[in-house]
Each structure stands twice: as C-alpha cells, then as structure tokens.
C-alpha cells in the first residue's frame with residue numbers, strides 16, 4: 336500500500352491544477368486518471384485553442400442551486416491569477432468576443448503548463464488507472480485500483496461531469512458522492528446544440544447558414560452568432576440559451592436583432608415603394624434564411640412590393656422574423672454538450688474549501704459539483720478557482 340498526503344481522482348483541468356497547488360503547499364500528491372492521457376477536454380476546448388478564462392468574470396455567469404456557493408472560490412483565485420500563470424509560462428494568448436482569452440498557439444500549451452507545474456512539485460501522475468473501490472479508513476481513505484492499492488489522508492474528487500463520454504467522462508464522481516451520503520442533484524447537458532423535430536429536419540438547405548441573432552429562453556437573452564446545422568441549431572447564442580432550456584420550453588429567435596423591424600418596414604414602404612419585400616429583407620439577412628422564413632408566411636408576401644404592405648402584413652413579418660418561436664425537440668445531449676448542469680449538491684460542501692460537510696478530508700472540485708459557467712472561459716475559471724480553494728485546505 337503506497338501512502339500519500341493527497342490523492343486526486345481525475346486529471347482534467349481541476350485535478351491537474353489542484354495537484355500543483357497542493358504540491359506547492361508541501362503535500363505529497365498522487366493524481367489518478369482512467370484515461371490514456373491527462374487534460375483531454377482542455378485539448379479539445381475552444382476549437383483547439385482553449386478559452387482558458389474570461390476578462391469579465393461575474394457571478395451572473397454561473398448557475399448553481401445555491402447562487403452564492405461559487406463566490407468565495409472565484410474571489411480566492413481570480414482570472415487575473417490564472418492569466419499571470421499563463422504569462423509566467425510565456426504562453427501567448429489573445430482576446431476574442433467579450434473578454435474570452437484563447438491561446439494563440441494550441442490548447443496543449445495549457446496542458447503542458449499544468450503538467451509542468453505538477454512536475455515542479457514532484458506530484459505523481461498515473462493514467463490508465465481504474466479506481467475499483469474507495470473506503471474511509473481511520474487515517475483517511477484507501478483506494479483499490481487497477482494499478483494497486485493506495486492510501487491518503489485527503490481525497491479529492493475531480494472527475495468532471497458527463498459531457499463527451501468518448502473523452503473519458505463518467506458519472507464516477509456522482510457515485511463516490513452517493514457512496515459517502517452526498518445528494519447528487521439531477522444533471523442535464525448544457526452549452527449544447529438543439530435538434531429539429533422530424534418535420535424541420537428535412538430543411539437541409541439551411542445547413543451551414545449562420546447569422547447574428549438574439550436567442551431568448553426562460554427570460555434570458557443572448558445576441559450572438561447562430562448556426563443552422565444538419566441536425567438543428569447551434570452557435571454561441573444557442574449554446575448559451577441551452578443552459579436555460581428544459582423539455583417543452585419555447586426558444587424565441589430574433590433574426591434581425593439590430594433592426595426595429597416594424598419601424599424599418601414602415602419607412603421602407605414610403606422610401607422604397609417599388610422594392611420587393613424579399614429583396615429588402617435579403618439586404619439585411621442571408622438569402623436562404625429570408626426564403627425559409629418568408630415561406631412560413633402567407634404566399635402573397637413572397638412577391639409583394641414594399642408599397643403594397645399593409646400593417647397586418649408588417650406585424651406578421653415582424654412576428655416571424657423577430658419573434659420566431661420554436662420548441663426544440665431535444666438537445667444533442669452529452670455526446671456534444673460542453674458541460675453538465677447539476678451534480679454534487681453544494682449545500683453539503685464548504686464553499687470556502689470544497690470539503691465535504693459530511694466527511695472530513697473528502698473534497699469535490701470542478702464540474703462534478705453543481706456549478707456551471709456560461710460559454711466563454713467561465714467553466715475553466717471555475718475549475719482553477721475551486722481547485723485552488725481546495726488546495727489551500729489540504
């Protein structure tokens with residue numbers, strides 16, 4: 336039986352960072368993962384460039400059944416702390432969108448940095464390791480694994496959520512939590528594309544079309560890119576809205592968010608009377624989308640001139656182009672979701688240290704907890720911050 340001060344299960348974003356921080360505090364650390372390599376999700380994140388944090392971290396960008404839980408950790412280790420670490424390692428990065436920071440080169444820069452930090456403090460990393468059983472013992476915890484038996488004073492669960500099973504995601508962390516009496520709240524895929532029902536699926540002509548749109552769901556609105564896929568709708572505005580979606584809930588899309596369409600049509604009716612409505616709309620929105628939306632309106636609007644529009648026509652056009660309502664049949668699920676909402680109930684975990692309130696020296700960090708960030712680097716910041724908070728207590 337090999338003994339460690341700290342064993343961390345899950346060598347993803349949170350586990351790797353926690354290992355380095357605990358090592359810096361003089362702890363003898365073992366980091367275990369069942370996958371063939373560490374940080375797989377980091378490698379595939381941000382389109383291969385890893386959106387590792389956001390300049391504008393706010394509490395409004397996080398969701399949890401306890402909306403105060405994440406505040407302490409996020410303030411103990413901020414985006415500025417992680418940016419400094421990235422800079423200290425000479426990793427070049429750039430800002431995209433609204434404060435989203437990406438590597439200039441590759442996401443592997445971040446994984447290499449995290450591994451180097453673990454090696455610097457002589458932390459041990461073992462991959463291909465199946466954890467078969469965990470037991471609480473007098474001195475802490477003992478683990479039976481495919482690589483032998485280990486014991487530790489403190490055990491950290493950093494096995495993430497259910498998203499992308501092909502990348503090694505499992506419900507292992509939830510099972511450990513339940514084993515030790517913790518409540519696991521229902522989970523659902525988030526930051527995930529929506530899929531059409533069968534009727535709309537046939538509209539293959541729109542696949543690949545993108546535009547700027549305002550997508551609203553359950554009183555939350557996002558104005559960003561929207562993309563038609565061969566299965567449904569994706570793009571940042573949709574992914575963000577998906578975090579607020581549940582079965583049966585409608586999604587409303589404004590395809591012309593920068594226009595007051597009613598006013599603009601009334602003005603154009605006077606100023607451009609001979610122009611066809613379709614042409615006018617196509618100067619504001621991509622052609623295929625105009626055709627598709629017009630086809631959902633009465634036939635005469637497909638060929639009408641601006642001068643012939645009556646107020647009822649204008650209202651109907653506004654309803655279809657700016658208040659297009661749709662109840663998605665489903666999401667693409669954990670197969671493509673960036674994150675898992677729900678998870679280990681945070682009311683049984685210390686918000687300052689991530690330690691279990693039920694058992695001493697048992698910690699949960701990262702996505703396994705019921706804390707979910709919005710798209711834009713917020714989820715990695717939660718991984719870094721929660722890992723740091725736990726490491727300070729180890």
Ligand SMILES: Cc1cc2nc3c(=O)[nH]c(=O)nc-3n(C[C@H](O)[C@H](O)[C@H](O)COP(=O)(O)OP(=O)(O)OC[C@H]3O[C@@H](n4cnc5c(N)ncnc54)[C@H](O)[C@@H]3O)c2cc1C
Nearest residue numbers: 345347348349369380381386495503507701702712714715
């Ligand atoms: C395609 C994609 C792109 C993303 N892009 C971004 C982005 O750009 N910015 C951002 O902020 N967030 C992004 N995310 C979300 C982000 O990757 C996660 O929120 C973050 O990785 C969570 O960190 P974690 O350490 O809690 O879990 P993970 O990083 O998922 O790590 C969990 C680790 O536990 C291991 N594990 C699981 N089960 C077991 C087991 N039974 N035994 C041993 N080990 C186990 C896994 O192999 C894995 O290494 C993206 C996610 C995806 C899927």
